[in-house]
Amino acid sequence: MAVLEIVTVSSPRAPILREKTRPVECFDENLRALAENMTETMWHEHGIGIAAPQVGEYLALVVVDIRQSKETKYPCTLDGEKITKIALCPLLMANPRIEKFSMGTVYGREGCLSVPDVRENVRRSKEITVVYQDMNAESHRLFCGGILAICIQHEIDHLNGILFIDRVERKE
Ligand SMILES: [Zn+2]
Structure with missing residues (x-):
């Protein structure tokens, strides 16, 4: 595993942070290596999530690891079965799409x-x-709340060229 360089808003490669990514179609060794390197990079930077554009890749791939969060309040189910958030971490998601937002x-x-x-x-x-x-290209459906849900929403925004600073509510 390798630590990759993070693309920041002030780096020369910053425009990639504003691009829409392309779907993952090839589930091969290269994809697994990229996901592993993204995981290593996220851990190294003490982050809880990372999306492929942040390491300069136009791919719909995110990694999330919230095990450092103390929160236990929200339920979580994977494919209809109860699961602990810790058991999910690190969570590697290709082509994630939010099917339903809570009220x-x-x-x-x-x-x-x-x-x-x-x-x-x-x-x-x-x-x-x-x-x-x-x-392995197998499809899953994850229901979750709390930090995990927030983190996944943040990372999926990255796949659509959206940064969290775009969503800050300014008081009039
Ligand atoms: Zn981010």
Whole structure:
């Protein structure tokens, strides 16, 4: 595994952070290596999530690992079975798509490896159902809330060229 260079908003490669990614179609060794390197990079930077554009790849691939979070409040099911968030980590998702947003929202402070030293309050859905493929191209449906849901929403935004700073609500 290798630590990759993070593309930040001030780096020469920053435009990639504003591009839409292409779907993962080839579930091969290269994809697995990229996912592993993204995981290593996220851990190295003490992040809880990372998306492929943040390491310069136009691919719909994200990695999430919230095991450092103390939160245990929200239920989580994978393919209809109860699962602990810890058992999911690190969660490698290809082609993730949010199928359902909950009615309620939460307002919480976020940061991003690509936007160093900035933390802002962002409103997100409290619970989501997300469909995605694992590294063997098998499809899954994950229902979750809390930090995991917030993190997944943040990472999926990256796949569509959206940064959390775009979602900051400015008081009039
Ligand atoms: Zn981010």
